[in-house]
Amino acid sequence: MRELKQIAGLAPDQLRNIEDHLDRRYIQPGKLPGALTLVARRGEIAYLKAQGLMDVERNKPVGRDTIFRIYSMTKPITSIAMMQLYEQGRFLLDDPVHKYIPAWKNQRVYKSGVYPHFLTTPVTSAMTIRDLFTHMSGLTYGFMNRTNVDAAYRELGLDGSRNLTLDVLVHQLAELPLEFSPGTAWNYSVSTDVLGYLVQLLADQPLDEYLREHIFEPLHMPDTGFHVRDDQLDRFAACYQYQPGDRFELQDDPATSPFRRNGRLLSGGGGLVSTIDDYFHFAQALCQGGMFQGRRIIGRKTLEFMRSNHLPDNQDLPSLAVGAFSETPYAGTGFGLGFSVKTDVAKSQTNGSLGEYGWGGLASTNFFIDPVEELVMIFLTQLIPSSSYPIRQELRAIVNGALV
Structure with missing residues (x-):
């Protein structure tokens, strides 16, 4: 059988396995409403395919310009923004956070009790800005449903479910204990x-x-931001919640979504919506050392620093993590300043390269950048939680199989 012409050193016939796999395994059986996948190498898009529906109730197909909730794929963007300020000498990574947030000076660690009656002990070390980048701060998320501390987050609405500002969030976090002393766990x-x-x-x-x-x-x-404008509504996808039995039901209708409200919490951890082309421009800038189409957003050495493993003693996430957070076990994967970073390919049990970095979002979105192969992959869908299916690992296997 004649092999089709390669695109940027990728085999098109192997890349088509992405479409076949997603359609046969997830979309036709009703596990996913739809998906949009992009693969690029050396700056050239080799594969871009929309499948299924962005809005099942209105029978609207996924398009290249569909707007998705990217949730935690917001984190790398916020991390780049912060490191832009690092390049201006505005802070150092080992600065204590209380240098900038004085109310956080005398932080304490949870020992026992329930909100608001906590028994606590003093931290053994002050939280640094690097602890925030690496999630070794001792903070948590309310949706973890693991401890009495995250229960307090839920009770106070610190997930943004009420009218919350960043000022109020930081003020209320100052009154809650940490899960552990900063720098001791992930x-x-x-x-x-x-x-x-x-x-x-x-x-x-x-x-x-x-x-x-x-x-x-x-x-x-142009389509990336914290709220969906009126002129974007027709392109805004619905979001769905996984249900037992490999089904899903509507979780967030585009017309009534909180993302339609101006004045929402400007969540640098999970508040953005975006499109595949917008996020590709961001990811490709990282893949090219901080520059896209002649516009630089971060320095090359700064980016190399960010995508190094910043966990102590070059440990991986399972060695330090105190709670599960997605379907990916992350063995052989460390954490940098805003991204996961692959540190041991064999240990990860997933095809790839040393130094591959990226992250995913609550609604099963994901991206990764392989600097060795100059490869970018972005996968967008809208199904909560991201632990519903092992799509991220499967896509890595297919995409890396296309390298020739």
Whole structure:
């Protein structure tokens, strides 16, 4: 059988396995409403395919311009914004957070009790800004449903379910104990929301304005932001919740979504919506050392620093994590300043390269960048939680199989 012409060193016949796999395994059986997948190498898009529906109730197909909730794929963007300020000498990574948030000076660690009656002990070390980048801060998320501390987050609505600002979030976090002393363990958390607050503080500019001016406009990302405008509504996908029996039901209708409200919490940890092309511009800038189409958003050495493993003694996530947070076990994977970083390919049990980095979102979205192969993959869908199916590992196997 004649092999088709390669695109940027990728075999098209192997890339088509993405479409076949997603359609046969997930979309036709009704496990996923739809999906949009992009694979690029050396700056050239080799595969881009929309499948299924972006809105089942209205029978609207996924399109290239569909707007998705990217949730925690917001984190790398906020991390880049903060490191832009690092390049300006505005802070150092080992600065204690209380240097910028004085109310956090005398932090304490949970010992026992339930909110508001906690028994606590003093921290053994002050939280640093690097602890926020690496999720070793001792903060948590309310949706973890694991401890009495995250129960307090839920009771106080610190997930953004009520009218919450970054100022109020930081003020209320000051009154709650940490899960552990900073730097001693890894726990997925609101840490990146606190980084968003620090961006506002250090730049003296609201987070949404800062991101638009310093990242979205330079990279031509017109559809990325914290709320969906009226002129975008027709392209805004519905979001779905996994149900037992490999089914899903509507979780967030586009017309009534909280993402339609202006004035929502500017969540640097999970508040953005975006499109495949917008996010590709961001990911490709990272793949090219911080520059896309002649516009630089971060320095090459700064980016190399960010995608190094910053966990102590080069440990991986399972060695330090105190709670599960997605379907990916992350063995052989460390954490940098805003991304996961592959440190041991064999141990990860997933095809790839040393130094591959990226992250995913609550609604099963995911991206990764392989700097060795100059490869970018972005997968967008809208199914909560991300632990529903092992799509991320499966896509890595298919995409890496296309390298020739």
